[in-house]
Amino acid sequence: MYRRRTFPKATQSKPVKRITPDSLASTGTEHGHQCALFCYIRQEAPHVLPSNIAASLNRLFAIPNGGERHAAVAGKMKAEGVKAGVLDTFLPVPLGDACGLFLEMKAPGKLKNTSSEQDDWIACLRENYAVYVCDHWADAAATLLTYLTGTVYNRLTLPRRIYPS
Numbered sequence: 001m002y003r004r005r006t007f008p009k010a011t012q013s014k015p016v017k018r019i020t021p022d023s024l025a026s027t028g029t030e031h032g033h034q035c036a037l038f039c040y041i042r043q044e045a046p047h048v049l050p051s052n053i054a055a056s057l058n059r060l061f062a063i064p065n066g067g068e069r070h071a072a073v074a075g076k077m078k079a080e081g082v083k084a085g086v087l088d089t090f091l092p093v094p095l096g097d098a099c100g101l102f103l104e105m106k107a108p109g110k111l112k113n114t115s116s117e118q119d120d121w122i123a124c125l126r127e128n129y130a131v132y133v134c135d136h137w138a139d140a141a142a143t144l145l146t147y148l149t150g151t152v153y154n155r156l157t158l159p160r161r162i163y164p165s
Contacts, residue, residue, distance in 0.1 A: 030107040036137035048159035060091045085117025098130040111135040
């Protein structure tokens with residue numbers, strides 16, 4: 001014989017907290033702003049941008065080269081070829097004279113704080129790639145859209161999705 005399962009009575013559920021780029025960036029960290037950029041690309045861009053631009057943005061990927069790690073993991077990553085100073089994200093979409101676009105994210109207010117290794121990579125990459133350093137996710141998104149469309153965007157003109165209350 002089997003027992004009949006019983007379920008607790010439904011209680012009034014709490015409203016689900018919507019994860020938005022702004023909520024992720026509210027931490028004020030480089031990590032939070034980079035997560036916010038990818039959240040914008042996944043959640044908002046498909047609704048507010050032409051499909052070809054949104055599809056190109058989906059090619060953007062992060063390069064796992066920084067952060068604090070256990071020594072064993074850091075050793076494995078170094079053995080795999082991770083290099084100090086490589087920029088945070090790359091968009092492999094060639095346009096004009098650029099073979100693609102590299103973005104380095106910084107925490108808000110830390111725009112000028114690139115390391116000497118990053119400065120070396122930036123100088124080298126600028127020969128063939130578009131390279132930008134941004135300290136806010138919306139500036140990074142606007143930079144990507146400007147690169148892909150040729151139209152100048154900024155934090156205020158960035159197409160945004162209106163979420164229902």
